[in-house]
Amino acid sequence: MAREKGSNEGSVFYRKNRNKWIAQYYDYDPLKQKRVQKTKSFDTEEKAKKYLQSIMFQKENPIYIEHNGIPLKELMNTIIQNKLDTNMISESQYQRVQATLKSISKGNLVNKNIDTITAEEIQKFINTYKDYSDSTIKKVIGQFRQAFKYAFDRGYITRNPMSQVIRPKSNKPQKVVRAMTLDEENKFVNYLQNKTLKECPYRNEFLIQLFMGLRIGECLALDIHDIDLMNRKIYVHKTLTRNSNGNIMLSKTPKTQAGNRYLPIPESLYPYIIEQMKYCESQEDNNDKLLFKSPQNNYTDAENVNKALSKILKELNIEHMSSHSLRHTYATRAIEAGVTPVVLQKLMGHTDVTITLNTYTSVFDKYKETELEKVNQYYINKNLLQTPASNNLLIDNEVPVIESKADIIKDDKVNENNMEYYR
Numbered sequence: 001m002a003r004e005k006g007s008n009e010g011s012v013f014y015r016k017n018r019n020k021w022i023a024q025y026y027d028y029d030p031l032k033q034k035r036v037q038k039t040k041s042f043d044t045e046e047k048a049k050k051y052l053q054s055i056m057f058q059k060e061n062p063i064y065i066e067h068n069g070i071p072l073k074e075l076m077n078t079i080i081q082n083k084l085d086t087n088m089i090s091e092s093q094y095q096r097v098q099a100t101l102k103s104i105s106k107g108n109l110v111n112k113n114i115d116t117i118t119a120e121e122i123q124k125f126i127n128t129y130k131d132y133s134d135s136t137i138k139k140v141i142g143q144f145r146q147a148f149k150y151a152f153d154r155g156y157i158t159r160n161p162m163s164q165v166i167r168p169k170s171n172k173p174q175k176v177v178r179a180m181t182l183d184e185e186n187k188f189v190n191y192l193q194n195k196t197l198k199e200c201p202y203r204n205e206f207l208i209q210l211f212m213g214l215r216i217g218e219c220l221a222l223d224i225h226d227i228d229l230m231n232r233k234i235y236v237h238k239t240l241t242r243n244s245n246g247n248i249m250l251s252k253t254p255k256t257q258a259g260n261r262y263l264p265i266p267e268s269l270y271p272y273i274i275e276q277m278k279y280c281e282s283q284e285d286n287n288d289k290l291l292f293k294s295p296q297n298n299y300t301d302a303e304n305v306n307k308a309l310s311k312i313l314k315e316l317n318i319e320h321m322s323s324h325s326l327r328h329t330y331a332t333r334a335i336e337a338g339v340t341p342v343v344l345q346k347l348m349g350h351t352d353v354t355i356t357l358n359t360y361t362s363v364f365d366k367y368k369e370t371e372l373e374k375v376n377q378y379y380i381n382k383n384l385l386q387t388p389a390s391n392n393l394l395i396d397n398e399v400p401v402i403e404s405k406a407d408i409i410k411d412d413k414v415n416e417n418n419m420e421y422y423r
Helices: 044-060 062-066 072-085 091-104 117-129 134-155 183-192 203-212 216-220 269-284 302-315 324-336 341-348 353-359 361-366 366-382
Strands: 011-015 020-029 034-042 233-236 240-241 248-251 261-266
Touching: 011 044, 011 233, 020 044, 072 091, 072 134, 091 134, 091 233, 091 240, 091 248, 117 134, 183 302, 183 341, 203 216, 203 269, 203 324, 216 240, 233 269, 261 341
Parallel strands: none
Antiparallel strands: 011 020, 020 034, 233 261, 240 248
16 A cells, blocks of 8 residues: 655655656665665556565565665575574585585675676676586576575565576586496405405495495494394485584484485395494494494594595506495496386485486486387287288389388488488
8 A cells, every 4th residue: 555655664656747656765874874765766556566565575674674685695694594493404405505605605796685686697697607517507596596586475576587597508527427337346346245344444334335325424324223124124314414614423314305215225235234233333432323433533534435445446456436436336236127217216315306317317328228129029019010011011113111121222312302300
C-alpha cells in the first residue's frame, strides 16, 4: 500500500508535472553521516510500489542496516554459516565451501553490494576461471547462484542477474583417474598377500579400498564399531578431513549425505578385516578403536598412505597412482562384472547417478557394445526380426541388397548428393 508523502518509512505518490510515479524513502549516508531523502521515478504505480517494498525488505536485514547495503561477500558467508549452524552441512563441507569463498574473495566483485552487481560483471568474473577445472568452475558459479537466489527470495533484489549468466567451459583437460589393469591388480594384490602388517602397515587399508571402493578418508575413519561381523557389513558414516588450520579432524558425517551406506564385506576380505580389528584392539593408545590409527598421532595422514602406496607401485614397476585410484579400480571391476550404474552409485556413495555416469563414462563406453550385443541376441531369440528372402529387398537395378559387396564401390563413383552422414 502506498504511504502518505513524507512518511519516515517511505511513500509512493504521483507527480503530475513529470507524469511519473515516485518512490520516496530515507536512507543513511555514511559520508554525510545523516539520514537523507532518496527518490526514484517509475512509469507505473505498481513498479514504484514493488521497488519501495524491496527497499523496505533490505532495511529489515541486519547486514543491510550495518553496511547500508548487502555486500556479496558477507551474504555468501552468512548463508554458509547458517547452513552449518542448522546442521544442513557438516564441518568438512563447511571447510570445502570456505576454500571456494576464499578463491572468490580474491576479486573485487564480492565487495560490491548485491543490488548494484550486474549479470555482465558476474559473467566477466566467472570467465576468469576458464583455466581452472570444470569442478572448480561449478563450485564458484554455484556460490553465486545460491547467494542471488537467497537475496531474490527475500526481496533484497528485484531481479536475479544469475538468470543471464552462463557457466563457461574449462580450458583445462579433464583429469582422468587411472584404474589398475587386471594384470596390475593381480600383481599388487599378490604383493600385499605376501606381506605381514609389520612389513606393510597399510596393507589392509589398500585391500578395503580396492575391494570395497571406499574413499581414503572414509576408510581411515573406520572403527571397530562400524564392522558388523555377524551380517558381514561395514557401516560407512564418517570421514577424516582437515579443518581451516590444516589439521586432521574426524567428521561425524561423510563427504556427502549419500556417503552414509552399508557395504557387504567380500568373503575373501573377511579374514583381513578381522586381523585389523585384532590389531587395533592391541593398541594401548587407541581409545577410539580406529582400525587404522597412526602410532604417533590420533589419526592417520592420507599423505603417508599415498607415499607408502607410491613406494610399492615403484617396486612393482606399476605406473604411479594415488589411493583414490584403488577406489576407481573397484568401480571399474564392478562395471566389468555387469553392475548397473544405479547400483554402483549406491556402492560408491555418489549423490546422483549422473556423477557415476560422468566419472566412469569411458569404462561404460568400453562395454557398451557387449551390452548391445545382449539386446541383439534377445531380438534373435524372440524372432522379432527375421532375415528377409533375397527377393524381398531390391535396389534400382533389382540386384539383391544382401548380395552386394562394399568393396566394389569406388570413391570416384559416389554421388555426393546422395551421401548422408550420421553421428
